[in-house]
Amino acid sequence: MPTLDITRTSIRPAGAAVGVLTKAEVPSPSIAATPDTLRVALIGNPNTGKSTLFNALTGMRQRVGNYSGVTVERVEGRYSDGPGQTVTVIDLPGTYSLSASSPDEEIALSVLLGLAEGVPVPDVVVVVVDAQNLERNLFLASQVLELGLPTVVALNQVDAAEAAGMRIDAVELTLQLGAPVVPTVATRGQGLDVLRHAVRKAPGLPVPGRQFELPAGAAAALAPVEACLVEAGFSPSAAGMEALRLMAVPRAEGHLAGVPGLEAEVARAVAALEADDVYPPALEAEARYGWIAGVVDAAVHRVAEPGTTVTDRIDAVALHRVWGPLIFLVLMALVFQSIFTWAAPLMDTIEAGFGMLGSAVGALLPPGDLRSLLVDGVIAGVGSVLVFLPQIAILFLFLGFLEDSGYMARAAFIMDRFMRGVGLHGRSFIPLLSGYACAVPGVLSTRTIESRKDRMATIMVLPLMSCSARIPIYTLLIGTFIPSVAVAGIFNLQGLTLLGMYLLGTLTALGMAAVFKTTLLRGQVRPMIMELPPYRLPKPRVLLLHVWQRSKVFLRRAGTVILAISIVLWGLATYPKTHAAPGMSEEAAQELQLENSVLGTLGHGVEPLVRPLGYDWKIGVSIISSFAAREVFVSTMGTIYGVGSADETSGALRDRLLHERNPATGKLAYTPLIALGLLVFYVYALMCASTVAVVHRETGGGREGLQWATFQFLYMLALAYGAAFLVYRVGLALGFGA
Amino acid sequence: MLRQLLRRRTETKAAAAPRCGACPLAACATGCRAAVLQMECAGDEANRLRNMGLFEGACVTVVDSRNGMLLDVKGARLALGAALASAIRVLPLGS
CATH class of the missing domain: 3.40.50.300 (P-loop containing nucleotide triphosphate hydrolases)
Incomplete structure (x- = not known):
């Protein structure tokens, strides 16, 4: 041993x-x-x-x-x-x-x-x-x-x-x-x-030990099991705990696997208890809870009898068969709406800050490659992603609030009914919900799911839940191309589109789970057991700490991965240099430079692949560069339009996208339909190296993990491409192409 | 007394004719108190429930029976799915 x-x-x-x-x-x-x-x-x-x-x-x-x-x-x-x-x-x-x-x-x-x-x-x-x-x-x-x-x-x-x-x-x-x-x-x-x-x-202090005595018959029946464990190196006290526990567990866990003769002793003890008219599986619970009842009697004084609590009153509505799911849905709609409305002023401030920083650096340095690298590469690239920090912080604030208030457990219970419909356990719901923040902690939190098949199915569909790294893409595209008009008085079309993207991802995740659970991972769903903690008002300090810890991860990524990719992309977009023909407008010269750069050549190479989806080579390049992390899509667009911009300060990316015209046709390069197709593409595509790595590890690592991770990446890519193609083609056929 | 009575239930006795008044937990109405008689669910679940205070001989109170089962078990609120609640046989003790 x-x-x-x-x-x-x-x-x-x-x-x-x-x-x-x-x-x-x-x-x-x-x-x-x-x-x-x-x-x-x-x-x-x-x-x-x-x-x-x-x-x-x-x-x-x-x-x-x-x-x-x-x-x-x-x-x-x-x-x-x-x-x-x-x-x-x-x-x-x-x-x-x-x-x-x-x-x-x-x-x-x-x-x-x-x-x-x-x-x-x-x-x-x-x-x-x-x-x-x-x-x-x-x-x-x-x-x-x-x-x-x-x-x-x-x-x-x-x-x-x-x-x-x-x-x-x-x-x-x-x-x-x-x-x-x-x-x-x-x-x-x-x-x-x-x-x-x-x-x-x-x-x-003297070490604690068991404070109660088992009935004499039970103690005698358990003695040989204890002796067996003591022989294997357990202290007598711990052996007593293990022996009592073993009467109830269906099989001994891994740490007891090596104890010689344990299984036989346990079987003998079970038989001895049954002969003594004791039901072995309930022995431990009965003994411990019996002792606990006495302890509570002695140590707890009830000043008031427990009546109907606030929690019960809230639950009477929150867990209602009809109201429960409705409340949950409205709550989610409000969350996504506020991600837009609350974050807007903060985002404008950050955007303006980076604009000012760019101008300041631009004014300090002489024109040339160094200035272009700092202003168009670093500041435009990193800035275009950092702008989304407020929205990510707000999402984590809400998820933290739901978790700390105790509502998350209710959500899992309410959703159990629906999850069961697709062959998943209500417990799968919380990992899926954390997937809204980030797939990595979501995949890690599937550890609480006991059935391996349920766990695998949950991991396989989890990245379909729209994570916070998609927020930069969603808000860039929705904020730019979807008009901000009121719907039904209280909702905004932009907020509803965002909710739509989240719903699309969620429903697809559930649908795919059903597919997996009836094919690759067929199996029974374990029953629902869930403790519902009392509702509490979350402490602002705890929530803020949580938001800070999560935002730090995002900031670190912006400072490392995204910074590095921005610099590389700037290099690819700047070299080799093309000299403008005399008399060419500055705008056209920039465009020509970009077209002839390494990035342009690459982009034109992938263009045939993305053309059926209605994308030009710039989007193609941005998609390719975002294979490591989705938000790089936005920083790549930022860098492309930073390099390609005539003015030194590279105006806000949104304006540039909205007015971008196809140089060949003179038509607008990006239409709301293309934006919608792109949104759908990013709902489905698994473009996140961290997620692939964690899925590989969690699905068994090594060869097996590699197979699962590869399978997941490919099926999601196929889904993304197919859906984006469908949106664009059907939209065109319906006449929404303009 | 009841505990003693319940403890003396072995597999063979359980297979005999149903006890007078015993019913699945799922059939209990909101506000009903009930003593757990037998758990017919898988061993893992039964063990988990026992550790959480829902074991043969324990008393539980049904807090809400409209949607799955919300129980008061040793002062904590425990939510059980409908299928599991049907697999637990209890003796209703009135409300």
């Missing part, structure tokens, strides 16, 4: 608590090397405010990576606890129990058991418990207590519990659990000092 042969980092005094894995309890060389580092793991149910507590503890000093071998996000942070004392905190995925039924939950257990590669056993475990929902939350806490690690219980959201008429006696709870309980309000930073203090002290 090589997996159990791990090295532990521990600062526990010699002779203190025996950890989970006694075999590895040899003095580790790292004890002396890092006496001032304490490793803390944060675990808790979903919706307990665990991540907020993590943020409050560690501030901005955090790092997001992956566990080796699996793609579960690994979030680590640190804080300083007095001079020379560093505490590293690892935020484990939210889980209801230590019985793993998804990759997320399996990670939580293996970190606590010290089986996760590269992650030493934590010195202290902090169990985050939602005070409002104490009874259910204590189930996981009682399992963790039995692991035999120093444990601190953070009783979070005590303010909300008190508001609901619950007074929780933390001292009594400490006595009942055998581990320090610290009341906290993570959103307001309350109780953090006490929590840090308790974490510092925890390694010196």
